[in-house]
Amino acid sequence: MQFRLEKRREPSKVMLYATPVAAVLLTMIVGAIIFSAIGYDGVGAVREIFLTPLTNSFKWQDLGVKAAPLIIIGVGLSIAYRANVWNIGAEGQYIMGGLAATWVALSTHGMGGWWTLPLMMLAGVLGGAAYAAIPALLRTRLNVNEILTSLMLTYASVQLIYYLVRAPWKDPMGMGFPQTKRFAAEALLPNIFPGTIVHAGVPIAIIVALVAWFIMSRSVFGYQMRVVGAAPHAARYGGFSENKTIWLALLVSGGLAGMAGMLEVAGPFQRMVPGFPTNYGFTAIIVAFLGRLNPLGVIFAGIVMAITFVGGEVAQTTIGLSSSATGVFQAMMLFFLLAGDILVRYRLKRVAPQEARA
Amino acid sequence: MTSELIIAIIVTVVGASTPILIAALGELVVEKSGVLNLGVEGMMLVGAITAFVVLFTTGNHYLAILCAAGAGVATSLIFGFLTLSLSANQTATGLALTIFGTGFSALAGQGYSARPVTLMGPLFPADLAAHPIWRVLFGYSALVYFSFAMVIGVWWFLKKTRAGLILRAVGENDLSAHSIGYSVVGVRYAAVAFGGAMAGIAGACFPLLLTPQWAERMTAGRGWIAVALVVFASWRPFRLLAGAYLFGLVMTMELYAKASGGPLSVIPAELWAAMPYLATVVVLVLISLRRDASSNAPACLGRPFLPTN
Numbered sequence: 157m158q159f160r161l162e163k164r165r166e167p168s169k170v171m172l173y174a175t176p177v178a179a180v181l182l183t184m185i186v187g188a189i190i191f192s193a194i195g196y197d198g199v200g201a202v203r204e205i206f207l208t209p210l211t212n213s214f215k216w217q218d219l220g221v222k223a224a225p226l227i228i229i230g231v232g233l234s235i236a237y238r239a240n241v242w243n244i245g246a247e248g249q250y251i252m253g254g255l256a257a258t259w260v261a262l263s264t265h266g267m268g269g270w271w272t273l274p275l276m277m278l279a280g281v282l283g284g285a286a287y288a289a290i291p292a293l294l295r296t297r298l299n300v301n302e303i304l305t306s307l308m309l310t311y312a313s314v315q316l317i318y319y320l321v322r323a324p325w326k327d328p329m330g331m332g333f334p335q336t337k338r339f340a341a342e343a344l345l346p347n348i349f350p351g352t353i354v355h356a357g358v359p360i361a362i363i364v365a366l367v368a369w370f371i372m373s374r375s376v377f378g379y380q381m382r383v384v385g386a387a388p389h390a391a392r393y394g395g396f397s398e399n400k401t402i403w404l405a406l407l408v409s410g411g412l413a414g415m416a417g418m419l420e421v422a423g424p425f426q427r428m429v430p431g432f433p434t435n436y437g438f439t440a441i442i443v444a445f446l447g448r449l450n451p452l453g454v455i456f457a458g459i460v461m462a463i464t465f466v467g468g469e470v471a472q473t474t475i476g477l478s479s480s481a482t483g484v485f486q487a488m489m490l491f492f493l494l495a496g497d498i499l500v501r502y503r504l505k506r507v508a509p510q511e512a513r514a
Numbered sequence: 515m516t517s518e519l520i521i522a523i524i525v526t527v528v529g530a531s532t533p534i535l536i537a538a539l540g541e542l543v544v545e546k547s548g549v550l551n552l553g554v555e556g557m558m559l560v561g562a563i564t565a566f567v568v569l570f571t572t573g574n575h576y577l578a579i580l581c582a583a584g585a586g587v588a589t590s591l592i593f594g595f596l597t598l599s600l601s602a603n604q605t606a607t608g609l610a611l612t613i614f615g616t617g618f619s620a621l622a623g624q625g626y627s628a629r630p631v632t633l634m635g636p637l638f639p640a641d642l643a644a645h646p647i648w649r650v651l652f653g654y655s656a657l658v659y660f661s662f663a664m665v666i667g668v669w670w671f672l673k674k675t676r677a678g679l680i681l682r683a684v685g686e687n688d689l690s691a692h693s694i695g696y697s698v699v700g701v702r703y704a705a706v707a708f709g710g711a712m713a714g715i716a717g718a719c720f721p722l723l724l725t726p727q728w729a730e731r732m733t734a735g736r737g738w739i740a741v742a743l744v745v746f747a748s749w750r751p752f753r754l755l756a757g758a759y760l761f762g763l764v765m766t767m768e769l770y771a772k773a774s775g776g777p778l779s780v781i782p783a784e785l786w787a788a789m790p791y792l793a794t795v796v797v798l799v800l801i802s803l804r805r806d807a808s809s810n811a812p813a814c815l816g817r818p819f820l821p822t823n
Contacts, residue, residue: 300799304794308791491610
């Protein structure tokens with residue numbers, strides 16, 4: 157029996173949504189086999205990483221807190237990737253958003269009010285968008301590849317944190333630790349459920365995704381992003397400016413990454429520390445793809461990815477699996493998803509033996 | 515500045531430049547065949563951990579390099595299968611490969627950190643490199659001479675051989691190459707595997723040549739700089755050599771600024787650490803101002819090959 161690939165007239169909607177689910181399931185099965193083969197407790201690893209965070213209700217608040225930044229950044233990246241703009245420096249834009257918010261928090265320390273958090277949010281969004289404006293400017297003016305510039309700027313921004321917390325922003329009362337002082341109460345995100353760690357960033361993430369979904373599917377802006385990405389020639393013919401699309405894609409994705417940075421520093425971190433870059437910006441790339449570049453899909457993908465993070469921590473304490481195993485599982489998921497993409501555009505057809513010979 | 519110091523600086527520059535040069539040469543061949551593999555950083559990390567583990571268990575440097583190359587090929591074939599056989603998006607697959615390599619190397623390297631190995635010794639006998647001047651020429655390990663040989667080798671292969679001509683044809687016009695009867699996918703698989711071997715060897719440079727131990731993410735973005743260098747060199751091997759050494763010089767200045775406390779240390783150490791990445795951006799801007807910048811790019815770069823449509 158032989159198979160042949162036949163191009164579909166239209167991309168399959170069923171496959172478009174079935175392949176991410178299949179990718180997650182395949183990752184669990186193949187992951188269990190591979191991890192067993194190399195001498196780990198494979199089934200245990202998969203159970204702890206993928207199921208424990210769901211079955212253990214104590215872990216749900218962790219899921220929300222981890223998923224929020226992934227969803228916010230992932231929504232921005234899904235918009236950019238739709239327009240074929242490859243911003244892979246969201247981590248750097250997240251850092252710059254966090255730093256801009258920190259600057260507001262530190263300079264208003266002791267004289268803040270109800271307006272502190274909104275101002276920090278504004279600074280965070282602007283900080284992320286401004287950092288993404290550099291690749292946008294270079295791409296539109298000089299045709300410099302945005303993949304490389306946005307990534308290189310990420311490495312540079314990490315050094316900026318190290319410098320700021322070591323010298324000008326260092327907490328003099330911090331017993332020598334390179335970190336800023338803890339933010340004042342009005343510069344910290346309120347917890348929405350008393351007694352939990354669930355902060356205001358969690359509902360904000362859902363709102364961001366819903367608004368983005370509405371804009372992408374119902375507005376001219378969303379149409380422009382999709383058309384420029386899918387059919388650049390047609391878009392030019394239709395009067396959509398490619399440069400404007402590149403600018404919008406980078407500013408929106410950078411601004412949202414900056415927003416996530418603000419929410420993280422004012423939420424879980426409560427101060428700026430050298431460990432602030434936690435790879436949310438890179439993981440959100442997987443989230444965007446797993447969510448099929450659709451803001452609603454990104455919500456689910458963000459939760460799945462948060463499960464692997466929380467589960468990775470569980471597996472670390474219960475069965476001693478390194479946290480880096482999480483990265484391997486996440487990459488496998490993306491591999492399976494990309495491999496499955498072919499089924500969206502092609503169908504698998506059984507070929508009769510004589511036909512195959514011909 | 516004494517001549518001793520100058521020689522020490524030259525030796526450091528060579529060490530810093532070698533892995534970038536080797537990885538970039540591999541990526542250059544891959545891109546010439548029309549494929550953009552952004553997974554260089556991931557393949558380098560897989561090569562680095564493989565080389566470290568082999569060296570740690572056997573003590574044989576050459577076996578470590580060989581295994582690193584093999585591991586690089588194996589990793590690159592994941593990319594090859596997805597993008598060439600299943601025509602998956604090359605940008606996304608390359609990113610996934612880097613995420614995979616980062617996670618895999620960290621997992622495989624568990625328990626190996628802070629365990630020392632010995633650096634690779636010089637290729638030539640010590641007598642030959644006794645005088646400082648001769649040390650600049652004959653004082654390096656085999657990996658350094660390998661990188662120079664590969665610059666010439668890649669240039670010769672692409673310019674002077676029939677196989678190189680076919681590879682370039684596949685990168686410039688895949689449909690024509692296909693219609694004359696060349697296997698586009700086959701050629702690209704070979705190029706991707708070569709890029710994987712080179713990235714693996716480049717990764718091996720880190721534990722064998724630079725710091726004799728394993729550390730997570732020890733390649734620190736050098737794979738991405740290699741990708742940028744290929745653009746910088748506008749796909750020409752000898753310009754790649756110049757570019758790699760320019761970056762090696764920038765990285766070496768960082769090391770000396772941290773160590774010496776001299777005039778270079780006026781600039782904060784963090785800015786020095788950020789310098790190679792900022793320099794990459796500046797360099798990309800500078801080449802974009804040149805008129806022939808993108809004209810030399812392989813025409814099919816990054817486009818999947820779909821003969822049936």
